[in-house]
Amino acid sequence: MILTSQKALEILKEFKNKEKDTGWMVEHCICVGNTAGKIAESLGLDVDKAKALGYIHDIGKGIGDFCEHDINGYTYIKKLGYDEEYANICLTHSYLNNDINCTAGGFPEAIPFRIEFIKNHKYTIYEKIINLCDLMCKKVTLTLEKRLIDLILRKGVHENTIYHIQEAQKLKKDIDNMLGFNVYKLFPDILDNE
Numbered sequence: 001m002i003l004t005s006q007k008a009l010e011i012l013k014e015f016k017n018k019e020k021d022t023g024w025m026v027e028h029c030i031c032v033g034n035t036a037g038k039i040a041e042s043l044g045l046d047v048d049k050a051k052a053l054g055y056i057h058d059i060g061k062g063i064g065d066f067c068e069h070d071i072n073g074y075t076y077i078k079k080l081g082y083d084e085e086y087a088n089i090c091l092t093h094s095y096l097n098n099d100i101n102c103t104a105g106g107f108p109e110a111i112p113f114r115i116e117f118i119k120n121h122k123y124t125i126y127e128k129i130i131n132l133c134d135l136m137c138k139k140v141t142l143t144l145e146k147r148l149i150d151l152i153l154r155k156g157v158h159e160n161t162i163y164h165i166q167e168a169q170k171l172k173k174d175i176d177n178m179l180g181f182n183v184y185k186l187f188p189d190i191l192d193n194e
């Protein structure tokens, strides 16, 4: 079943008072969805799909343990009967490549399902866009650099932090190359946003 951006927003808003992280999950997800929508539009992709994926990517943060929000979100969207790609985004957004250690905030628990899923997954263009947008959004769209510093300040520096930053920079370059210009040009306020 297809998940429209409107339905995704409804699902997200049900979690408004169930946020288990720092209290900005809903606004952050809206920012990721809208930022992804703009990039998708410039690439001639399905804007509504990009938005829907962004709106639900962190839905697992409203369910259970924060460290397993990726798996919890995946299971939740799957149970609702939506197509695989909508469940997948809940897992894939936390990892920039096929290695679960390519993530922010230190090494995740080596849960076999998580390791195998990420190792064998072929990232779609939509997933790459969401991964970049997740690293360009708090409640507003920021430069990747500002957002990465924000993550370090909140989650600390770990053995895999440089690896994650390098892969994030590569991801931005890939999207810039696809667009044919710097992605920041799509967001006129980005330099002033805090």
Ligand SMILES: [Fe+2]
Pocket (backbone or CB within 6 Å): 028, 032, 057, 058, 134
């Ligand atoms: Fe996120």
